[in-house]
Amino acid sequence: MPAKGREGDTAVEAAPATEQFVYCKGCGTKLESRARLSKPRVVVSSMMCDACTEKHGHALMPAPGEPTYCYRCGSLEEVFVTPGISPATYHICPKCLPDRYARYQAGDFETPPKVAPEDEKAEPAKAEPPRKA
Ligand SMILES: [Zn+2]
Numbered sequence: 001m002p003a004k005g006r007e008g009d010t011a012v013e014a015a016p017a018t019e020q021f022v023y024c025k026g027c028g029t030k031l032e033s034r035a036r037l038s039k040p041r042v043v044v045s046s047m048m049c050d051a052c053t054e055k056h057g058h059a060l061m062p063a064p065g066e067p068t069y070c071y072r073c074g075s076l077e078e079v080f081v082t083p084g085i086s087p088a089t090y091h092i093c094p095k096c097l098p099d100r101y102a103r104y105q106a107g108d109f110e111t112p113p114k115v116a117p118e119d120e121k122a123e124p125a126k127a128e129p130p131r132k133a
């Protein structure tokens with residue numbers, strides 16, 4: 001006699017805790033499993049739920065000035081505007097980008113220098129004294 005079990009009770013918590021989702025940029029609501037998006041051929045054409053897409057008239061980002069939520073974790077993002085002649089606006093999730101968040105909060109908007117291959121060339125030439133026998 002096969003044990004029928006109580007499928008109805010466990011089905012809800014069947015989702016593994018490791019499964020990741022993406023979240024609406026406009027309201028932070030859970031959109032869909034990220035697993036689907038990790039496939040190489042899938043192009044992310046929308047980062048917001050239908051309601052937000054309609055509200056903002058855009059499929060990827062809320063209108064300027066509107067709060068944004070992290071696409072990766074659904075947290076409310078902090079908005080930073082850089083000082084200067086051509087200010088840039090950054091939406092930073094304190095949870096996903098803690099380093100950058102801390103840096104921006106300290107007013108440091110400098111991009112950390114990239115480790116470029118040119119660095120090696122930039123080194124001063126070896127000063128080898130000319131040898132004269
Ligand atoms: Zn939304």
Ligand SMILES: [Zn+2]
Nearest residue numbers: 070073093096
């Ligand atoms: Zn996040």
